[in-house]
Amino acid sequence: MSRESEADLPGEAEASLPGTLPEALRAELVAFRRDLHMHPELGNQEFRTTAAIKARLEKAGLRPRVLESGTGLICDIGDWSGADHSALALRADIDALPIPDTKVDCDYRSTVPDRAHACGHDVHTTVVLGAGLVLADLHRRGELPRPVRLIFQPAEEVLPGGAADVIRTGSLEGVGRIIAVHCDPRVDAGRIGLRHGPITSACDRLELSLDGPGGHTARPHLTTDLVTAAARVVTDVPALVARRFDARAGLVVTWGRIESGHAPNVIPQHAELSGTVRCLDINAWRQAPDLIHEAVQEVAVMHRAKPEINYIRGVPPVVNDPVVTELLHDSMVARRGVKSVEDTEQSLGGEDFSWYLEHVPGAMARLGVRRPGDLTVRDLHQGDFDADEHAITVGVELFTAAALLDARMRVLDAAGR
Secondary structure, eight states: OOHHHHHTSOOGGGGGOOOOOOHHHHHHHHHHHHHHHHSOOOTTOOHHHHHHHHHHHHHTTOOOEEOTTSSOEEEEESOOTTOOSOEEEEEEEOOOBSSOOOOSSOTTOOSSTTOBOOSSHHHHHHHHHHHHHHHHHHHHTTOOOSOEEEEEEOOTTSTTOTHHHHHHTTTTTTEEEEEEEEEEEEEETTOEEEOSEEOSOEEEEEEEEEEOOOEETTOGGGSOOHHHHHHHHHHHHHHHHHTTSOGGGOOEEEEEEEEEOSSTTEEOSEEEEEEEEEESOHHHHHHHHHHHHHHHHHHHHHTTOEEEEEEEEEEOOOEEOHHHHHHHHHHHHHHHOGGGEEEOOOOSOOOTTHHHHTTSOEEEEEEEEEOTTOOOOOOTTSTTOOOOTHHHHHHHHHHHHHHHHHHHHHHHHHTTO
16 A cells, blocks of 8 residues: 555544444434525524424433523533533534525425525534534443533624624633534535634624715715715725735725615715625734724715714634644544645635634634535535535544544643643
């Protein structure tokens, strides 16, 4: 056997690493995922989803706790009597998106109009559920050395994200590390993408209104020409901001809506704009509101418009902890070999998993969901999104390996390696 083919085999740890996914449970999880896919629910409305997760965990003899809001739940596995703030948490987001499911020839497409699991949260949920069931079985056999917490979080798609609400319930008490996956349609099923440091962007929302006396388009000099003022805000504010931040921070202001006026010969008295602020660097993200306020004021005043600014905080970047990232790397290599892990770039998408990382170290992996050999270009947040369901097996075994290797890592750390 060549060295190249040897390198693609699971690592030596696999021989002593339990927690692979039994075939019967794999089939059940695929069916569970398809049921969620057919019944998507928006953020803070995930009552059916929550009930389904709860029922399956209780069937396994576990005691999940539904959050006070009535959606989302927490479930502990293992012996927490001696927990010393070092348990591993597995997080899944459970909400869907307000877009139609446009897949064809798919017998598990959404049955709810204008609702779809187009970001893969049904896969994330199924992966954490499956990992929890396998880990619970390991605990019953005395093979789970440290406790694990499952976090099924609502409202990831609703700024500033449901993570902050979950954290306020005390869900991170006793947790030392947290991990998650996010579906990636650019990565083949059977593989994951990893990155040290920032892996997603900060994402905030910017809403502006501009006001001033309107009038006849024949006499713009007697008015505040709000259409021109709004147009200059659209073009000049991003340019100003780009010169007031280090370019390496990757801060971008992008407009998604501009609205003003009702007639071609009337200069309006009011204009509205909204968009997003995305940023790759957490320190620049913290400075962004003040500097963007300044830029908007400067441009608006120059055109005699009165601005009102509503800067809505979203989420900071997800910054992967290097130790936890290596844990995910080693776990995947132990299961599927070194070729199952690839480097991934930082995304400008936002993810409220970042709020957990403000409290405990953690990391997110990109879970490949593209069918190997499929050349169709798909993306998240599109109505035709779907996943190769082999990714469920991969995700479950990644998480179960991480729970076992995390315990070994802590023993080595305690012994000074």
